[in-house]
Amino acid sequence: MTTYRSLIIDDELLARQAIRTLLKTAPAFEVIDEAANGTEAVLKILQHRPDLVFLDIQMPERDGFEVMKAIWGYHQPIVVFTTAYDQYALQAFEVNAIDYLLKPFNEIRFFQALNRVQERLDQRAQPQVDALMGQLLQEETAPADGSYLRRILVKETGKMCLVDTNAILYFDADGNYITLHTEGKNYLIYESLTNLETRLNPDTFVRIHRSHIVNLDYVTEIEMHFNGEYMVRLRNGQQLKWSRSYRDNLKAFYSRVT
Missing domain, CATH: 3.40.50.2300 (Response regulator)
Structure with missing residues (x-):
């Protein structure tokens, strides 16, 4: 041990x-x-x-x-x-x-x-597994056709699996650890949120906070607050803050409803 x-x-x-x-x-x-x-x-x-x-x-x-x-x-x-x-x-x-x-x-x-x-x-404590994951993630994020990340490799107890990005409601970062939130389960990966952001389709995944990237396919409501910030409600009822620092990214949401 x-x-x-x-x-x-x-x-x-x-x-x-x-x-x-x-x-x-x-x-x-x-x-x-x-x-x-x-x-x-x-x-x-x-x-x-x-x-x-x-x-x-x-x-x-x-x-x-x-x-x-x-x-x-x-x-x-x-x-x-x-x-x-x-x-x-x-x-x-x-x-x-x-x-x-x-x-x-x-x-x-x-x-x-x-x-x-x-x-x-x-x-x-598992550098070999992490190195392998990093290599596979790099392969997943740079497909031959130049498209965006479609699946993310995650590890669980005793196994590794691939999570379809379309199933991810939002990403929640804590330092260099990111939780992938799906409707059925959450997964943890070691990755920079800023780096991950560049690998995701910006028409679908939008940075709304320094700690959050949200999948617009799951957004049901955006409410504006008096201080210039917004509250985002997802299909599962989860609410997230859309901070003023990322207000320019609202155009990705508006482009879907206009």
């Missing part, structure tokens, strides 16, 4: 001990070190290059976001933010944290976060 190396960063000793105790019951994870301030955190992350970092936000010398900024160009671990302050939640996800634990958290909430972490790390 693969063992993932974890680093605990928090200026409170009791908080570090609590996380260490919980991780002892998770055999896939080992704690390799701890840090009690932001400067020490940067040094230890770059020294150990851990798979997972539990990172407090408010710390002496450097806060958690400053630590992320300092290390991200050199090493990109999976990060779970831990803090007593809920106002940082949105900012945490904007810097690609996989989860946000609000202190005091219980065991159930902790292991919910850890399950997400392990799922993501297990995907990273």
